Amino acid sequence: MEGCCSTKEKKEHNHGHEGHNHDHSHDIGYKSAFKMFVPAIISFALLLIGIALDKFIKAEWFSGWIRLTWYLIAYIPVGLPVLKEAFESIRNGDIFSEFFLMGIATIGALAIGEFPEGVAVMLFYSVGEVFQALAVTRAKTNIKSLLDQRPDVVTILKYGKPQTVKAQSVSIGEIVQLKSGERLGLDGELLSETASFNTSALTGESKPDTKSKGEKVLAGMINLNTVSQIKVTTAYKDSKLSKILELVQNATAQKAPTELFIRKFAKVYTPIVVFLAIGIALLPYFFVEDYMFKSWLYRALIFLVISCPCALVISIPLGYFGGIGAGSRNGILFKGSNFLDVLANVQDVVMDKTGTMTEGIFKVQEVVFNNEFNKEDILKLINALESKSSHPVATAIHEYAGEIDHSIELKNMEEIAGHGLKAVVNRKELLVGNFKLMDRFDINYDFNPDNIVYTIIAVAYDKKFAGYLTIADSVKADAQLTIKKLKLLNVKTTMLSGDKTAVVKYVANILGIQNAYGDLLPEDKVNKVKEIKAKNQTVAFVGDGVNDAPVVALSDVGIAMGGLGSDATIETADVVIQDDKPSKIPMAINIGKQTKKIVWQNIILAFAVKGVVLILGTSGIATMWEAVFADVGVALLAILNAVRIQRMKF
Incomplete structure (x- = not known):
């Protein structure tokens, strides 16, 4: 009516x-x-x-x-x-x-x-x-x-002395003092060495989350132990919780x-x-x-x-x-009631691998370089180039190689989607990426990457194949349970990844995912989703919501993992899972x-x-x-x- x-x-x-x-x-x-x-x-x-x-x-x-x-x-x-x-x-x-x-x-x-x-x-x-x-x-x-359980007032440190003020009046850069049991009113950066927080207002999970100095902490988190100090990084109205609240309040408009x-x-x-x-x-x-x-x-x-x-x-x-x-109670944000209806009819969940079904925390397992290249020198060059990327692989290389040598001058740096990075160092071309990158620039190598299950980062310098690094990522604790629950709901599962096929197949076999495809460029993922939709399947795509934007747009409903850490994720996806747990996918469908x-x-x-x-x-x-x-x-x-x-x- x-x-x-x-x-x-x-x-x-x-x-x-x-x-x-x-x-x-x-x-x-x-x-x-x-x-x-x-x-x-x-x-x-x-x-x-x-x-x-x-x-x-x-x-x-x-x-x-x-x-x-x-x-x-x-x-x-x-x-x-x-x-x-x-x-x-x-x-x-x-x-x-x-x-x-x-x-x-x-x-x-x-x-x-x-x-x-x-x-x-x-x-x-x-x-x-x-x-x-x-x-x-x-x-x-x-x-x-x-969601909205933020305090009306917060304690800030003015000239080393605590002072109670309205949360809305706090400026970026000010220091908030948070006692044990208190709820944080604004987003910020932890200044104390460590602190444990209850993040249930944001994720639906009451399990403590321990943060270290320099890490991001968000409005709505409850301090569980000693007095902590937080440097405010975001205005009250622009905090993560404010964005989530606005999203939920506007959800009924759809x-x-x-x-x-x-x-x-x-x-x-x-x-x-x-x-x-x-x-x-x-x-x-x-x-x-x-x-x-x-x-x-x-x-x-x-x-x-x-x-x-x-x-x-x-x-x-x-x-x-x-x-x-x-x-919302379970840390799942729906951008509209229409997406509840779509999820009820989902027949195929297409998912990314890294950060969705795996932890997205890579560690270097093995470093193999040809004898003519000095391992330490090449690693310094790779580390300098990867420092320009936010990809988890770059973080793994940085952790392994150590401090970045800022004296290295990178010229004509270019990120080639689905392939890797390219730059000129000392007037010589440096390539760091997958073997498709090597093929693209006609780099010869006497090595079969399919023989290694781990993710391989190939390196070429001065038009010569220098060697490779192997990097491994661990499967999330609840990933297997997720696939079992999806099967009980009669939902098919498909994994699409830019990672090499051997790695993708290996992870898919562990989890019990029915279809898995690797070595895919962004446009290849789009084509695969089109193939699935052509069978009159209602498709949900689960990814990070940013890198996979074309696939999210094409799918019937886009689900973003890890929304707790990314504003862009909230903007892109139709459904946002606020923690990294894939088990929330079948929960959202249910x-x-x-x-x-x-x-x-x-x-x-x-x-x-x-x-x-x-x-x-x-x-x-x-x-x-x-x-x-x-x-x-x-x-x-x-x-x-x-x-x-x-x-x-x-």
Whole structure:
């Protein structure tokens, strides 16, 4: 019901974005929740007294204008806000709103003398609306509170003395003092030698993460041991947690196809319902001999109440809120409810190797150079060239070779995608990369790289093959379990890597991955994903979200690993896994499947119950009380079902 919800949704949208940093004033507490029920409580008390006077006490004085006035007073607390919303919707150009339907139905019931029914319908509808508002607000608040637990104030060191200031006022470069048990308010660099942190606000994992001096620490982390000092590197509004919060809060703007369909359906459905109700009230005049307008009008009013689509309109987005919240609780960020739907239908997970299924922490295993080259001299040149790259291989070489010799002058340096690095040193060409790089520059070598399982870094200097380094990477602890879980979900797995085929096949065999391809350039990865998609497969690609941007764009859903360390990852991917655990991939798919299941349960429940009561109502069997259950009762059941996903364990 697009029209009926547009006003509320605008309010909620603004509500959720005003001062998202710390302002928890919008959280609905017990007192404010009780206030929301006060009009319904007053109306309910007056209705019960009226029914008692009508049915049990049967007071003679309770008739005529006194009886009408009593029920009108009972109607006003719950009816007036709804009629006001109906008027606002009409003024905004949306005539056929949910409020309009309920207004017509209840005023019509009062007009034909069905006073208790008229009040009861509006009363239960209003109670349903309060429950809906509470459920939606709670879902949004839960999502936010999972992440935004930063302190309002922080302790900074001014001239060596601690001083408490507002977190938002802290400048880059200032020193924050963090006591044991305190939560960090801003991103920074650790100045203390070591410190252990609980990173659950960012990753969903409570396992301590020990940081060393110079390492990055992020807002939301909790200091677990001694007093630590952190140098602020990012403004409060630009912190990692701020970006994550913004991403999660905006996630509901990307609607799932089911959600969009229901909205469009409701927009067309509601006016049809109004005209059908008019038909039910008037058309029998031409076909029924003992036609009574009051009787058929009552049936038409029942039809209006039953037909109200609020159960669908509220419970479906609430189901998706729940899915997004469940993901956030487990360190998985969905950029929109549409990606929950896509993940529910994923048939093939295509993954990168390095940093996704392996640790991405390389170590040099072996160094083999030809006798005519001095090992130390060549290593210095390689180290100087690799210092210009951020690739994990470069880090491994640097750790092995030691300090960089900055006196080495590199000219015409060039990074060749999928091959390696090239530069001119001492007027001689230096090549460091894979054997495709050697072939590209016609370097001859009497060596078969396929005989070695490890990653090989080939080196050529002055047009001659100098030798190679072997580098190994370890498989992540939960990588094997990940593949097993994906198989249980009937999801195929494919590994694509620029690393040499022997290494890729070796890792794939250890993990049990069905298809594995190595020696791939970025364009080769794109072609492989196109081949998989050509088989009508829904494809998820898992990688770092930056280097594999073309493949992420091509896939149906891009999943980024290691989002905790990369702002670019958050920008690129559709789904961000905030720690490096590949086991979150099947978890994300399972959350998508459970969300979709709950959404469809609500759709089927609403249509089934409403369909049965509609038939009974138009036949004159069902009364307004059954209509109330078909509308408000089903809406409440659907809400309870939708909220259930937030409590599930995945």
